[in-house]
Amino acid sequence: MLIKKDEDIKGSEITDKKTYLNRRSFIRGAILTGTVAATGTLYRTLTASSREASSRRKKARSSEVESVTGGQGAPSGQAATPSEYSVTDPQTPYEDITHYNNFYEFSTDKGAVADKASGFVAKPWTVSVEGLVAKPRVFDIDDLIKLSPAEERIYRLRCVEGWSMIIPWSGFSLSHLLDQVQPLSNAAFVQFETLYDPQRMPGQRRSVLEWPYVEGLRLDEALHPLAMLASGLYGEALPPQDGAPIRLVVPWKYGFKSIKSIVKIRLVDKQPATTWNIDAPNEYGFYSNVNPEVDHPRWSQATERRIGEFGRRKTLMFNGYGDQVASLYSGMDLRANF
Numbered sequence: 001m002l003i004k005k006d007e008d009i010k011g012s013e014i015t016d017k018k019t020y021l022n023r024r025s026f027i028r029g030a031i032l033t034g035t036v037a038a039t040g041t042l043y044r045t046l047t048a049s050s051r052e053a054s055s056r057r058k059k060a061r062s063s064e065v066e067s068v069t070g071g072q073g074a075p076s077g078q079a080a081t082p083s084e085y086s087v088t089d090p091q092t093p094y095e096d097i098t099h100y101n102n103f104y105e106f107s108t109d110k111g112a113v114a115d116k117a118s119g120f121v122a123k124p125w126t127v128s129v130e131g132l133v134a135k136p137r138v139f140d141i142d143d144l145i146k147l148s149p150a151e152e153r154i155y156r157l158r159c160v161e162g163w164s165m166i167i168p169w170s171g172f173s174l175s176h177l178l179d180q181v182q183p184l185s186n187a188a189f190v191q192f193e194t195l196y197d198p199q200r201m202p203g204q205r206r207s208v209l210e211w212p213y214v215e216g217l218r219l220d221e222a223l224h225p226l227a228m229l230a231s232g233l234y235g236e237a238l239p240p241q242d243g244a245p246i247r248l249v250v251p252w253k254y255g256f257k258s259i260k261s262i263v264k265i266r267l268v269d270k271q272p273a274t275t276w277n278i279d280a281p282n283e284y285g286f287y288s289n290v291n292p293e294v295d296h297p298r299w300s301q302a303t304e305r306r307i308g309e310f311g312r313r314k315t316l317m318f319n320g321y322g323d324q325v326a327s328l329y330s331g332m333d334l335r336a337n338f
């Protein structure tokens with residue numbers, strides 16, 4: 001049967017089989033058209049996007065200069081200082097980054113997320129930082145974004161499904177926010193929560209996942225300078241489909257750890273529940289570090305498809321960030337703690 005072809009499932013579904021079949025019977029008629037639409041979008045962007053992308057890039061570069069002086073007081077994380085953490089791989093075109101998305105709150109079809117999310121207004125917006133902290137605080141998004149100067153960081157993003165992109169985010173290390181609230185000595189983990197609002201996020205009207213989407217990090221992972229709060233992309237405010245107005249980016253872990261549209265950050269003493277682990281604990285662990293040696297139960301993680309490239313490339317341990325992050329896991333069995 002066409003829709004069960006290995007290639008189709010591998011490239012388009014992170015969901016486990018149970019949910020997949022469930023959902024398929026729920027929207028039986030729609031899934032084939034969805035697959036075709038997604039593929040069409042991808043091919044179109046591969047051929048038509050390079051000109052637009054390079055003009056975006058130029059624009060991104062010129063806004064580095066403007067944003068240092070504060071710009072127009074725009075609420076976005078305009079790209080600013082280039083970062084020492086950037087990789088030099090060629091950047092994925094803006095069109096692909098914004099039209100090939102996983103954001104189940106809007107759609108399970110990567111090619112449809114941008115359209116479904118286009119009316120999403122990420123304002124007003126607050127982020128509550130709470131739990132085991134000395135100074136809990138509800139931040140207005142405009143204040144949060146100004147906590148630390150925006151840096152442009154070009155990071156690899158490796159989805160657990162086996163594709164990857166190179167994305168120029170703007171924002172700053174999550175540690176700057178955590179410093180503000182002063183974690184208590186018994187805080188050991190950080191839990192993150194996405195907005196729950198089925199009116200504005202129509203995908204939440206279906207139980208494809210347990211809502212709201214939640215994620216978590218160990219506190220030392222969260223304090224690692226590579227763990228980033230991003231509010232911009234290519235020097236512009238984050239578009240809804242990429243997690244407006246603010247999202248986490250943890251480049252050494254599979255993409256689903258990089259939770260979008262965050263409204264709550266909670267410091268806790270025990271390892272928190274995480275959405276994909278709740279959904280399929282045998283497939284998605286709490287750590288979810290990119291690891292080419294530990295396969296997903298249903299596919300290999302040894303290689304990946306870089307969006308915009310043909311063929312596959314080797315997946316790197318910790319997504320290529322091993323020099324920076326491997327010490328966080330010294331002495332741990334990364335097969336048991338997948």
Ligand SMILES: Nc1nc2c(c(=O)[nH]1)N[C@H]1C(S)=C(S)[C@@H](COP(=O)(O)O)O[C@H]1N2
Nearest residue numbers: 101102103104159194213242255256258260
């Ligand atoms: N709230 C929320 N965050 C999410 C997701 C989601 O469905 N909901 N998908 C994750 C997955 S699987 C990936 S690969 C990345 C994709 O980010 P991008 O669309 O900006 O490339 O977002 C992650 N964050």
Ligand SMILES: [Mo]
Nearest residue numbers: 159160255256
């Ligand atoms: Mo993903």
